[in-house]
Amino acid sequence: MAVLERTPVVLIAGFPGRATEAVDQLAAELGAEPGTVVVRHELAALREGVVRRTLRQDGRSSTEVLELAHGCVSCTLRADLLPLLCRLAARDSVRRIVLALDPAFEAEAVCQAVESVVVTGIVGRVDGPAARDVRVEAVLTCLDARTWPADATGEETLAERDLAAADDERTVAQVAVGQVDFADALVVLGPAADVLEQDRLAAVLARLVPDAPVCWADGPVPAVELEALLARIPAGSRRGRVFDAHAPLLRGQPPLGTEHGVTLVEFAASRPFHPERLHEALDVLFDGVVTARGRMWLATQPEEVVWLESAGGGLRVGGAGRWLAAMSDDEVAQADPARRALAALRWDDTFGDRDVSLVILAHDADPADIRHALHWALVEDDELRLVERAPERVARWADPFGEWHEDPCADGESDAAQAKSQRGEGK
Template sequence: MVLVSGWTGAMDAVVTSLLAPGTVAVRHDLSRVAEGVVRRTLSVLGENPRETILELAHGCVSCTLREDLLPLLRALSARSNVDRIVLAMDPALEPEALCWAVDNVVVAGVVGQIDGPASRDVRIEAVVDCLDAATWLADATGDDAMADRGIVASGDDDRTVAQLVVGQVDYADALVVTAGPDVDAWERARLAAVLARLAPNAPVVWVSRDAMVDARALLASVPADARRGAITDAHSPLLRGQPPLAVDCGVTLVEFTATRPFHPERLHEAIDVLLDGVVTARGRAWVATQPDEALWIESAGGGLRVASAGKWLAAMEPEQQDRVDAT
């Protein structure tokens, strides 16, 4: 399975390029998911697209995945005439969340198949992200909520556009960047510098608007050690691949380490200053008021997420340390 994500960009061109005998393209339109209505389209080379209107008891992204998309993936994989599934993701869907669901959500009731996750039947070949050079960097550094752009994945969806677009690039195995004549050389170079640090191993194809995309050649250039849907956690390496460490067009990686814990109030007061002009930040924080707990801090544009990452190894009992994955 190939996942094609993107807030804007050449998604349609990528999907069209990948259509071939034995390939089926799946798209879910979630623009009315809050009303409990989802439009699903299946496309096969040489045939008219088949559209189905789904009515969900509860209108949300997770319901769409659980009740339709994941069972559909298992059902399609059982067809003898289907070798590859191309999933054209709605902008409200995040590829990392979908890959987690493919590996972990049990799908039951598929005729002729044992209950289990969709990963029993499908393997993620690559995640391709599409973006528009004219708007991506402004979206990635802004603080607009998705609801401000008319995208509501569920009643409690408080994600920002920045969190979505940065997460899509960060998780991608390959990138397709649309750059029209309104994008000058400096803007293109600055965006290229950001992408090289967010997704250093991902091959990048720059195309003009309405241009053809050779997505098959792009997939062939994805390195063997690409993520391909693998899930990481808060204790995984903070840097993946070998991103450039030098300054380029004012873009650089900054590392902060300390042997003393943060003062929680001072950290809170400094957050706005620390994240000013930052595309994304992520790391583990040691806070004086919770010395045994590792906190995960992740930002994108004006959006910030702080969550528990569990205990530090040094704070664990020996039997707890024995249960920790050594890798």
């Protein structure tokens, strides 16, 4: 029985501004190749339930105005983009699809939907995810060398930039860092403000996405250079894969030394955090830090893996399932084999696989200060004995993370925490 080739899809993303303009230029370059379809959804009027969708192929262009019953990004994705990918993939004339993403579309959300959302109602096609028909060839992110560092480390919200959809409380930094973190390749629009800033940006990118090839561009990028960039993407690159909270925190082989003040700080501990001290210590992850992520063990929540992820002044803390030690034998048997193997290497007779594992990318902070603050937030020896012998007493400790992290914080908490924390559902 013949195996049908899935149509490759290239996603191009960029933050509003110069990078968004580059998205259209790069899409046009790739779209000049015969058999390539360029798809762009313009979501500026999304709140009114109106989306403009443009298709370009072989020098021809068509635009259609879509009216959605519910004006939201998710509805656009499910009701139009995913079925469109399936229909285009079925055409013999289509050899590649390029998605020039509107800033409201996140590449990670699109890739996750392609893999998991069931597409129904297409005549002649069995219902199922779009991933049956298409595969992600690459995620390409454009960034402005002059503005991205400030965007990635600031506290401004999308709403303050007038970029937020309804109920979107994320910061500019969370989106700017997320776009780069999910990329297989980067186009950096230069030059930076000066040579030092460009070197610092290169050092950050080398640690944030070490496997991603980078094209430093002072002007339009021709198709031949763009195809060469895509060809340099390593075979093991993520290509749309969405990693869970138990995937390795250090991906690829990032430089572990300090360069131009930029360094990766690894923090690991075999004892839990005291929730109130952790809440106070979290301020250390905002000043001079690009991003932090990792798994946490809270003394008051012995069954739950708590996921932390920050970017600039934005923070998400949420649940990531249960520790293996808190599962039944049947549940453990169904867990990911790689996770079980890694847990077996560090299994503790008392606490099982519970631990703390964080990676912090600092660009203007003292790693010693970060480690000191996080060590201070861990339970002390007498508290650890309570965790082991009297968990019912520990459960009564005040826990700012009891319903994950609310925004704003309760009265009496630090102004910095109120300004910088935001509720999230984790990974």
